[in-house]
Amino acid sequence: MSLVPTSGYGVSELPPKAALARPRPPDEVPKGTNLLGVLLLIMADAMVLATLLAAWITIKGGSLSWPPAKVHLTTYLPSVITITAAMSGFSMAWAVSSIRRNDQRSATIALILTSLFGVAIVNAQWYSMVRAGFGIGDHAYGTLYLLLIGYHAVHQVLAVGALILVGSRAIVGHFGREGYDPMRAVAAFWYYSIAAWMLIMAAIFLFSRHA
Amino acid sequence: MSLTEVSTEEVEPHVAAPVAAPVVPSAGGGGAANDHKAVGGAYLGIALLFLVVGGVLALIMRAQLTSPDSTALTDQQYRSLFTFHGTFSVFLFLIPAWIGVATMVVPLQIGAGRLAFPRLQTMTLWLTVVGAGLVSATPFIQGAKRITTGWALDRPIPEGAAFRGKAIEYLLLGVVVILAAAVAASANLIVTIVKLRAPGLTARRMPLFSWSVLVSGAVLLLALPVLIAIMGMLFVDHHFGAQLFSGFTGSRGGNPEMWQRLFWFGAYPMLWALVLPVLGLASEVIPVFARRPIADRAKALGAMGAIGVLAFFGWGSEVTNLPRSRLFFAAGTLVVLLPVASVLVNWLLTLRAAAKERGAAELREGLASGPMLYVIGIVTVLAAGLAASAFSAIAAGRSYHANYWQIGQQHLMYFAPATLGIAAAAHFWGPKIWGRYLSPTAGKLEALLLAGGAHLAFLPALVLGLQHMPVETSAYTAGDGWQAANVVMTIGTAVFAFGTLVFILDLFFSVVLRRGPEAPADPWSGHTLEWTAPTPLPRHNFDRLPEVRSATPALDLHAAEGELDR
Numbered sequence: 001m002s003l004v005p006t007s008g009y010g011v012s013e014l015p016p017k018a019a020l021a022r023p024r025p026p027d028e029v030p031k032g033t034n035l036l037g038v039l040l041l042i043m044a045d046a047m048v049l050a051t052l053l054a055a056w057i058t059i060k061g062g063s064l065s066w067p068p069a070k071v072h073l074t075t076y077l078p079s080v081i082t083i084t085a086a087m088s089g090f091s092m093a094w095a096v097s098s099i100r101r102n103d104q105r106s107a108t109i110a111l112i113l114t115s116l117f118g119v120a121i122v123n124a125q126w127y128s129m130v131r132a133g134f135g136i137g138d139h140a141y142g143t144l145y146l147l148l149i150g151y152h153a154v155h156q157v158l159a160v161g162a163l164i165l166v167g168s169r170a171i172v173g174h175f176g177r178e179g180y181d182p183m184r185a186v187a188a189f190w191y192y193s194i195a196a197w198m199l200i201m202a203a204i205f206l207f208s209r210h211a
Numbered sequence: 212m213s214l215t216e217v218s219t220e221e222v223e224p225h226v227a228a229p230v231a232a233p234v235v236p237s238a239g240g241g242g243a244a245n246d247h248k249a250v251g252g253a254y255l256g257i258a259l260l261f262l263v264v265g266g267v268l269a270l271i272m273r274a275q276l277t278s279p280d281s282t283a284l285t286d287q288q289y290r291s292l293f294t295f296h297g298t299f300s301v302f303l304f305l306i307p308a309w310i311g312v313a314t315m316v317v318p319l320q321i322g323a324g325r326l327a328f329p330r331l332q333t334m335t336l337w338l339t340v341v342g343a344g345l346v347s348a349t350p351f352i353q354g355a356k357r358i359t360t361g362w363a364l365d366r367p368i369p370e371g372a373a374f375r376g377k378a379i380e381y382l383l384l385g386v387v388v389i390l391a392a393a394v395a396a397s398a399n400l401i402v403t404i405v406k407l408r409a410p411g412l413t414a415r416r417m418p419l420f421s422w423s424v425l426v427s428g429a430v431l432l433l434a435l436p437v438l439i440a441i442m443g444m445l446f447v448d449h450h451f452g453a454q455l456f457s458g459f460t461g462s463r464g465g466n467p468e469m470w471q472r473l474f475w476f477g478a479y480p481m482l483w484a485l486v487l488p489v490l491g492l493a494s495e496v497i498p499v500f501a502r503r504p505i506a507d508r509a510k511a512l513g514a515m516g517a518i519g520v521l522a523f524f525g526w527g528s529e530v531t532n533l534p535r536s537r538l539f540f541a542a543g544t545l546v547v548l549l550p551v552a553s554v555l556v557n558w559l560l561t562l563r564a565a566a567k568e569r570g571a572a573e574l575r576e577g578l579a580s581g582p583m584l585y586v587i588g589i590v591t592v593l594a595a596g597l598a599a600s601a602f603s604a605i606a607a608g609r610s611y612h613a614n615y616w617q618i619g620q621q622h623l624m625y626f627a628p629a630t631l632g633i634a635a636a637a638h639f640w641g642p643k644i645w646g647r648y649l650s651p652t653a654g655k656l657e658a659l660l661l662a663g664g665a666h667l668a669f670l671p672a673l674v675l676g677l678q679h680m681p682v683e684t685s686a687y688t689a690g691d692g693w694q695a696a697n698v699v700m701t702i703g704t705a706v707f708a709f710g711t712l713v714f715i716l717d718l719f720f721s722v723v724l725r726r727g728p729e730a731p732a733d734p735w736s737g738h739t740l741e742w743t744a745p746t747p748l749p750r751h752n753f754d755r756l757p758e759v760r761s762a763t764p765a766l767d768l769h770a771a772e773g774e775l776d777r
Contacts, residue, residue, distance in 0.1 A: 024409075139454075
């Protein structure tokens with residue numbers, strides 16, 4: 001039954017005593033598995049954003065007035081969102097590093113602060129959508145504006161939800177120096193969400209004629 | 212883990228040694244439903260169902276086109292069938308089929324007891340079922356008759372007043388759900404391959420099928436979200452009356468040219484990602500039946516990786532209105548064929564080396580077995596597909612576009628190899644995963660019917676392409692001179708359909724009804740880790756793993772057992 005091929009590898013490579021190893025226990029999750037999974041989903045997600053931005057740039061390039069004459073948006077709300085997002089990034093970094101240092105008290109403060117920032121961002125985005133003064137079907141500008149902000153709002157809601165789920169585990173002390181993989185995964189998603197906002201903000205407000 | 216300290220007393224032939232499992236397995240804390248073998252099998256079941264549905268639609272279309280001046284179907288009916296045939300075949304057959312096979316095989320090949328996220332894969336399975344339900348409901352929803360735009364939804368883009376009705380929304384939602392599930396499933400497979408490989412199974416020693424799944428998963432992960440995004444945008448256009456993809460109407464409108472560009476930016480790499488597992492599978496089967504390792508392993512790994520990268524550089528060749536970058540994309544479609552050809556040559560070199568080492572007579576014996584016959588079929592179909600693709604790449608944008616050349620080329624390159632590959636995978640890994648052989652006699656017949664049918668059906672399409680028969684032709688006159696090739700094409704399609712039917716019946720009787728002969732743990736003297744697992748497979752796959760010191764750990768284990776016997 002055994003079949004030794006005549007070529008392909010040297011005898012020295014054969015195991016000396018048919019050493020058999022125990023397989024990894026099925027319940028053991030190698031370090032970084034959750035993080036890698038989230039990073040891959042972020043990559044896929046970023047392609048959705050890239051497609052929306054590509055559509056924005058394409059349509060903008062082919063249109064005579066962009067935004068349309070009737071659209072009047074200020075940069076006030078988006079600036080507030082941008083600053084809040086940046087602050088939430090710092091507080092998230094603080095939370096992760098507190099958990100890594102087993103500093104339970106700082107972690108609790110930082111996690112609560114981060115989720116409050118997250119809620120504030122969603123709140124401001126909600127206003128920038130309902131007070132935009134145009135609907136999703138009014139013109140291509142409005143469609144893409146609402147899709148982009150909506151895309152980010154959905155991510156922010158998911159991020160806050162994940163943060164509450166995982167963060168509450170952190171607050172009761174499930175994680176520590178030895179293992180905080182789920183927390184790193186949530187943090188990665190949070191940072192992505194901030195980066196996505198910066199791109200959206202740049203596309204909509206920086207390179208256009210908004211006041 | 213110190214591997215060499217295991218004493219010789221513990222070493223027993225794995226077939227005869229039912230050792231107590233070292234741990235109580237729960238494979239991720241879920242119930243039995245999260246077993247990757249079962250989930251993959253269910254995926255395959257969905258895929259085969261829609262292979263049949265798509266095939267029946269194809270047969271109806273072929274019946275219409277067999278004779279000139281046929282009036283069985285109206286133009287609208289024909290184009291509607293054409294659209295659903297493509298949609299079912301791509302999104303509900305090709306994608307779930309390969310995700311299913313990969314879900315079943317990859318953990319076994321890399322020596323893992325489970326997927327990285329077992330429950331996630333079950334969730335994607337049910338999402339696929341939901342998406343399949345939405346897409347299948349589409350033909351019965353108001354406005355379905357007007358969905359006549361091809362699976363690329365671009366002739367014309369279905370939006371605006373002409374496409375009133377909810378049908379298109381069902382279609383878009385269904386496809387988006389299926390694609391989102393595929394993205395999550397691909398991510399799961401990638402994490403599994405990266406994180407759960409057995410100790411010693413380095414990237415260079417990775418089984419070629421698992422490698423192809425890794426590359427294909429990465430491509431799907433980047434390409435499918437583009438399709439998700441544009442289908443979402445089209446949904447918004449339709450549902451909320453927006454106009455992202457319709458006319459340049461000043462301040463209101465978007466850009467209709469955007470659809471094709473974004474669609475093919477996602478769909479073109481996706482099609483290559485669905486060819487990659489076929490290449491991986493054949494690179495697995497050929498060495499086993501040639502009884503030697505693949506001729507140049509590094510080249511095979513590199514070529515498959517290159518296909519994954521180059522797949523992103525040919526999308527423009529599918530876009531009808533892209534005058535400026537024509538040359539760039541023609542080069543892109545041509546360059547990606549080189550690594551495909553390199554993999555093909557690698558297979559042939561493996562066979563030649565085997566013939567030299569062991570004599571042609573013995574090699575021929577190995578080649579006549581079920582899985583290998585399929586692979587020979589794959590080689591011939593792929594070779595034809597390569598030639599057709601190269602030709603249309605060189606002539607990109609000329610007359611070979613949007614005519615039957617495209618149909619022939621796409622079916623030879625993407626559809627036929629994938630179908631043959633799935634049947635080959637069932638014959639090759641079936642004995643391991645289900646513990647039963649599929650019928651060897653039926654297998655030979657199936658391989659012959661599927662490969663022969665593919666050539667008969669799709670080579671005449673190339674001829675029709677040279678005769679400039681447009682893709683959407685629903686009827687033609689005798690004066691067009693297209694009948695001869697159309698008749699051959701219909702016969703080929705019928706043969707292919709018959710082959711599919713035999714395959715599915717074979718699968719049903721041998722595996723589902725368990726009438727097939729019981730298989731031992733290592734029926735083919737395989738090379739990779741899955742063949743060292745016991746059959747029938749326990750829930751956690753492996754009680755013990757051989758130490759991985761080469762790309763062929765199963766062979767090493769047999770060799771070492773042989774040494775011990777002596």
